[in-house]
Amino acid sequence: MSYNFESEVSEALGQLLETETDYNVIVHIGEEPNFKEFHAHSNILRCRSEYFNKIFSAENIEKKDGKYLIKMSNISPKAFDDILKYFYTGKINIVNKTGTELLDFMIVSDEFMLKKLTKLTEDFVIKNHHQFLQNDPIGILQIVYYCKPLVNLQEFCLNKVCSKPEILFNSDKFTQLSAPLLEVILKRDDLNLKEIEIWENLIKWGLAQEQTLNKDVTKWNQDDLNTFKRILYKFIPLIRFYDISSEDYFNKVKPYKKILSKELRDDISKFHMVPGYKPIYTPRQPKFNIDNIDSIIISRFFPNWIDRKEEKYTKSIPYEFNLIYRASRDGNTAAAFHARCNNKGANIVIVKIKNSEQIVGGYNPLFWSSDNNDMPTKDSFIFSITNKNDPQSVKVVYSNGDQYSIRCHSHCGPYFGYSDLYTVYTNYSMWQCRPHSYPTLNLPNNIELDDYEVFQVIKK
Template sequence: MSLKILDQLSQDFTQLLENSYDYNVVIEVGKQPNIKLYKAHSAILYQRSLYFRQKLTNATKKNNVIEFKIPNLSVQTFDIIIRYIYSGIVSLENFEAATIFDLLIDLNEFQFIELVERIQAYLLIIMLLGFHPSMIFNSDDFKTLQENAFIALLKQDDLQMEESEIWDKVILWGKARTPDLPSNLEVWTDENFKSLKATLQHCLPHIRYFQIPSEDVLKKIKPYHNILEKNIWDDILAKYLAPNVPIASLILPPRKKATVQLPSRKASIITPSSSIITLEHIAELSSWIDRRSKIYNTTEIPYEFKLLLRGSRDGFTVLKIDSTNEILGGYNLLIWKVPNGKYSERATTADSFIFSLKNRNQSILSRVKDESTAIVYGKISQGPIFGNGLGMGRRSKSISKEWYSSETVYEKPIRNIDAWFFIDEYEVFQICKI
């Protein structure tokens, strides 16, 4: 019989990182005033990271210590990476999507391929399923969802489900991960409830109990109230029996409901959720999508522009150029994806276009002329790419806000010069027919 006590091994190596015993590598990370020195061990770095293996191969020692400088990496990101190197653990629950996105890019450069793939899956769950939870909650694979991903979903303020439905899914997930529970709740013992409570101990604090209607409290929560802390259950009862009496429990706010646009072309106002484009821009873009010569009136826009990502908020296609306030973008009817291999992939479409938004009579529309390379699915360190016309690239390894624009695949240029440039903000929209 073989015993695998990996948790203890992970803790021991983490402690080795923290106490720096017998270190022989010093890594300086960041730029002034945010610099941090890490004391590490060449044997561990060499074995755990292809990036450091290459660095160590030709490194020279000074007083028996190897020194590295990584100025273009943040201390926060490297702290996650070095702890993963030593412990094999990455905890994502407490990080914003923007931080995770930056981490993903840097992990790819450190060649942690398996971890990159897992975080990609994690991001897809968090960013997509928060708005479409039925995609996972109603699937056969829901019960196999990892706890950290499940908790991240439960934490979302904009999870688009009723709180009582979220409770149902938590119970269902917990039962699936707790062995030997009777199917008939009426025959459950105290031990059965204790087992389920242990399984759900990290999930239960994220349920917004005080936002659940009293009928559902009676129907859904009461049968399982033994898995709750006594003070929580007492406060739930008090909230509905005497709503004006103060309680000790923290009352989490209701989840934010996504704004639903009015489903009529005759609607007087459709408010864009963008910090870059206006309602007039949306009318112009909608006209281009439909290949109209006349621009839609703002009261007859036939599309809803759903904001999926914002650079300053989520870390990842409309963009505003730093210092010039130019607004550039592209329209892609196909889905965006990450290629399976390490090389870019091309996609064919006759409907894509790139643009520069100005005043109505001065905006530039450039439709695709080489359909075979209209869209490029770039590497993980890149973003949306419209052929050679417009794309998010990375000339230097630490920059994720660097874009380029040139004229090759599309009819005409949308900038005066073909050059790399920095952006102030960028947004990704899903365009839905009303």
């Protein structure tokens, strides 16, 4: 018969750390005034961390009075204290830590190659700390962005900033954002900010990068223009000038027109002055998102469809639509879809059909998962919009409530009905439509998609 005395071992090692009996390692952490000296045992650190094992194996390791001396100025004493206790006892409590403390803890965990602990903390932050960015959005974003192993936390922070851009752009430290990170944010199609507001913030950021520039652009000379053009040259192609109104373009963009190429200026002028003119010079494709599909259909129809109201339009919008997945951006695979969409609650799926203006999709009032189960509901629906400029072309049908209303299969993406609207698992660019659990939308059996998105539906 065997017995488990792990708790006694953990308690004994914790006591050893506190009493510092026969310690042979001195660790200097941080810098004044945030500095602390720790004492530990090399055998414990070797066993618990590959990082320390490499340090103690080095021939040139520093010693002081016969003890190993390790100096780490870029780590906070509080985070190291927690990690050291974890090394000895295997216990860690991250529940009561602030967002900044958790970030420090993740960075130290990553530094010491503690992958499981880093992942555990990252998952905890994503699940429980939705206000993570509020106190210092610029500092936290830059730390997370440059800490490459924190991939999920990076995406969490970028999603949060894009869905609520005031967190970043209203910050007093916005102009301190690094150019590479600003470029990453402006490249994203889910940035929930009007194009003219993006332009205004870009000008604000650019002016802050060169303090000698006069805030009044009319007083600039050619050298000033060249300087500002050099600061913003990477960002100009990221602005969708054709989404800016004629009035805003005249008042807010034209004063800086000389930092735009002549070809772009001419093309924008034709776009605003010539009815039906199709731009030649397009820095970026228009956003394929919930606003650009058709704000009237999305904002007015979806809330009523969700609430099963008979009214055609709604004046107030009781929901927020938060983009959580785009196939072209996040990977058009079942694994990518489930990684971003599982257990996020109610959601809308929007599919853009290839070489067509038609849009199809569906509403899942429950959630997605990878457990290969089917779920009945009468509140789900699928829809078709043949012509986004013609409200009469909009069709919506609700589930008959059978057990296949929503299907959660790990090898498939969104799956509505027994076979009504779903991804073909052998070819994720192909969707199939065969009426069974929903009334027919008269769709073709096979649909080749251009892209598709999933929006989390949140009650205001």
